[in-house]
Amino acid sequence: MKKNILFLLIFFTVASFGQRTLLTQNVDSNYSKSKYGPNRFFYSYQYMAIGQYVNTDTVKAPSKQSIGFKYGTKFKFKICNYYAIGLDINYDYTSYRIRQDSTKILPDSNLHFRERISFQSINAALFNRFNFKKRGDRLGTYLDLGAYYGWLYRGNHFTKDKNQYNSPGYSKYTIVRNKKVSYVNNYNYGFFARLGGEYLSLNVSYRFSDLFVKNYIVNYPELPRLFFGLEIRLAQ
Amino acid sequence: MCRIILLLCALLLSDGAFSQNKYWVFLKDKKGSTFNPYEYFDKLAIKRRLKQGINLFDSTDFPLCDDYVKKIAALADSVSWSTRWFNAIAVYADEEKINTISQLPFVKQIKPMDNYFKTASLKNINTELSDTDKDLLKGQIKSLQGDFFINNKYDAKGIRIAILDAGFSYSDNCDALDHIYLRKGVIETYDFYKKSSNVYKHDTHGTQVFCCLAGIFDSVNVGLAAGAEFLLGRTEDAMNERMADEEYWLAGLEWADKMGAKIVSSSLGHAWWFYFTENMDGKTSIVSRAANMAARKGMLVVTAAGNEGNNPNWKYILTPADADSALSIGGISHSTGIHIGFSSYGPTADGRMKPNVCAYGEVLSFDDEDEFVEGTSFACPLVAGFAACVWQKFPDYTNMQLFHEIEKSASLYPYYDYAHGFGVPQASYFFDKTMQMPDTTFDFEFKTGCVEIIVREKYINDKCAKADIMYAHVENEKGKLVEYFVWEVTEKKVKRFYLNISNFFVDTDKDRDLKEGYKVMVYYKGFVNTYIVK
Structure with missing residues (x-):
């Protein structure tokens, strides 16, 4: 009851002032120099990256195609106009489509209509940012060099097979998902470089760690380690 | 790959x-x-x-x-x-x-x-000249009371105006500018990028600006300086924001000075791509220093305030509009009559009021066709044309006298804010200088712990919403604005400000508290009054 009376009191106090605000600007904050901005002491922004893993080994890779997706936030601390350090926290999803041939042993020798292994990880990266030119309050053109370390919290194995019998009671495909497979290492690390502009950057990263647990029944061949991707800055 | x-x-x-x-x-x-x-x-x-x-x-x-x-x-x-x-x-x-x-x-x-790639912010919408377009065309002149000049045969004759822009494609083939080319009103042209005299390519932005300055379409004025002489300088690259724009803009100003221009109209505006907010102080960039130098040489430099109004990180005027001797022009919407979203807000980094005045930021202009265009680039030539007519009427004005008289003529003067400056210049000021005391349209009512703005009964007219617009700003003890508002008034009681002085109750949650020495200045229907907290 008391709340209702209070509401009515507030309502009538406000309602008695007749106006529609068409424009309002608070200038107060203008008078202090900001430390936040793309070329200020501190800046953070979100980004999304998409790309592909490329096999650099002389031996044929066990995967046919791959895709990598990243979504994260970067925190940049400016040291001088030409140099900054940064922290990058991101979520990473990577999926490899497994090649189906007689040499296949990952994760077993069974052949499927479709088969892929995917990994999801949370990574933290430290990077050095080198800027090239004097500029205003913007990111400018930069080269990032850094290293990442991540917690690979989920490795999934997926298979899809065509069913032999296409009669009632049978489905067309059988899909099997093995979640949190045990032959995947929980941590991964590597180096990366980025060549970036205001909103886009080219990403190259190299994973040093092995994806699979050593001597797990068999020694699994490694999936491609080199990633090429395109990154888009999302928000200021 | x-x-x-x-x-x-x-x-x-x-x-x-x-x-x-x-x-x-x-x-x-x-x-x-x-x-x-x-x-x-x-x-x-x-x-x-x-x-x-x-x-x-x-x-x-x-x-x-x-x-x-x-x-x-x-x-x-x-x-x-x-x-x-x-x-x-x-x-x-x-x-x-x-x-x-x-x-x-x-x-x-x-x-x-330095250079920075940036897509031109000009927004074009192709249209046919509908009744709405015709209304807009007439409105952009009417808002300045331009008919006073037109009816009294002031068309900036004898005034030389330099336009520094990104290119003047179709200028020499544009219906709205025919009358200028027929009388050989373009005295000289120069492309500072290409170091040639051909400015009639690269971009139509300059043509549209030219029309807003001096165009006549179907016997209707697009701009006011139809009788002026012109110097056309290409000093900007429309697709890229380049530091070279500043170099050529400076060269363009020197050229305009040498060629005898009295007014320079320019759309150049640089912001975060080359500068920090604190650089917008009228002293840092070479273009703002050049604008001030041009004023020292006797020219009136009219510049666009810029189109960064929607950028939450840049609530400052752009450069060279930050120069204290540059007449900076903000944009208003033709439909609401108040600040249009994209028009850059002031003040300068050192807290000076900018823009100085404003005009329509969305206009009907022409190149090889008629176009509805938006940007403070087009508000600027409207005022430059206005200034040229005033200078024709009062040839003894110095450039800075003209500058201040244009400010005084504006619709909100002496009220100002950082979105509209002193408002839209009004030609009637230059024809009838006898001061008429406006009616008192509102009062400040002092109550315990607060002060209220109360509109007098007969000045509330719901049917005419456009006219029922109240402007108010709060100024701190140092004379700088801390907040400003525009309201559409629908009832008597418009606003309550709480007082934050020792004897009074303070309610920090509701509204800005007025401290000792603060001022509230309010404009409503021609009447301006100030309340000072003592």
């Missing part, structure tokens, strides 16, 4: 990370240079100077020392441009060469330039 990567690399590096660098080289003196103003200046430039009591032998007009220029040219990769006003040369050079140049005993300072 390789091609895609190469293409992406090219895109990423489009702001020229590895390109050849460009620098301003400022010199210490002009040793041994000689100057004859009667040979250098156009006769109109000399007339303008003499009329305003400006020295014909100002050292800033002397040419650069030939010997210095030759020595620098020999060391640099190439020389792009030079400025007499600032005694500097723009050069291309690599880091090693610029280091050598900086060691020369006559070099005072080196400043690097």
Whole structure:
């Protein structure tokens, strides 16, 4: 009851002032120099990256195609106009489509209509940012060099097979998902470089760690380690 | 794949990370240079100077020392441009060469330039000349009370105006500008980028601006300075924001000065891509210094406030509109009559009021067709045309007198804020200067702990919402605005401000508290009143 009376009191106090605000600007904050901005002491922004893993080994890779997706936030601390350090926290999803041939042993020798292994990880990266030119309050053109370390919290194995019998009671495909497979290492690390502009950057990263647990029944061949991707800055 | 990567690399590096660098080289003196103003200046430039009591032998007009220029040219990769006003040369050079140049005993300072790729912010919507378009066309002049000039045969005849812009495609083939070309009203053209006299390519922005200054379409004025003489300078690249724009803009100003221009109209506006907010102080960028220098030479520099109003991180005027002697023009919406979202807000970084005045920021203009265009670029020539007519009517005004008279003529004067400046200039001010005391339309009512703005009964008219607009600002004890508002008034009680002084109750959650020394200035239907907290 008391709340209702209070509401009515507030309502009538406000309602008695007749106006529609068409424009309002608070200038107060203008008078202090900001430390936040793309070329200020501190800046953070979100980004999304998409790309592909490329096999650099002389031996044929066990995967046919791959895709990598990243979504994260970067925190940049400016040291001088030409140099900054940064922290990058991101979520990473990577999926490899497994090649189906007689040499296949990952994760077993069974052949499927479709088969892929995917990994999801949370990574933290430290990077050095080198800027090239004097500029205003913007990111400018930069080269990032850094290293990442991540917690690979989920490795999934997926298979899809065509069913032999296409009669009632049978489905067309059988899909099997093995979640949190045990032959995947929980941590991964590597180096990366980025060549970036205001909103886009080219990403190259190299994973040093092995994806699979050593001597797990068999020694699994490694999936491609080199990633090429395109990154888009999302928000200021 | 390789091609895609190469293409992406090219895109990423489009702001020229590895390109050849460009620098301003400022010199210490002009040793041994000689100057004859009667040979250098156009006769109109000399007339303008003499009329305003400006020295014909100002050292800033002397040419650069030939010997210095030759020595620098020999060391640099190439020389792009030079400025007499600032005694500097723009050069291309690599880091090693610029280091050598900086060691020369006559070099005072080196400043690097930069480029930034940015899509032009001009928004075009192709339309046919509908009734709405015709209303807009008439409105853009009517809002300035331009009919006073038109009916009294003031069309800026005898005033030379320089337009510095990104290109004037179709200007010489545009119906709305025919009357100027037929009477040979374009005196000279120069493309500072290409170093040629052909400005009729690259972009139509300059043409649309030209129309807003002097166009006549179907016997209706698009701009007010239909009888003026024009200098057209291409000093900007429409697709890229380049530091070279500043170099050429400065060169354009010197050229306009030499050619006898009295008014310069320009849309140039640089912000975060080259500067920080604190640089918008009217002293940092070379273009704002150049605008001030041009004012010292007797010219009225009219500049667009900029189109960064929707950028939450940039609530400042752009440069060169930050120059204290540049008449900065903000944009208003033709439908609401108040600030249009994209128009840059003031103040300057050092807290000076900008923009000075405002005009329609969405207009009907022309190039090879009629176009509805938006941007403070178009508000600027509307006011430049207005200024030219005033100068024709009052030829004895100095440039700064004209500047202040235009401010005084504006619709909200003496009220101001950082979105509208003093409002829209009104021609009637220059025809009837007898002051009519406006009716008191509202009162400040003091109550315990607060002050209220109360509109008088007969000045509330719901049917005419456009006229029922109240402007209010809160000024701190240092005379700087801390907050400002525009309201549509629908009831008597408009606003309550709480007082934050020792004797009174303070409610910090509701509204801004007024501290001691704060002022509330309110404009409503021509009446301005101020409440000072004591």
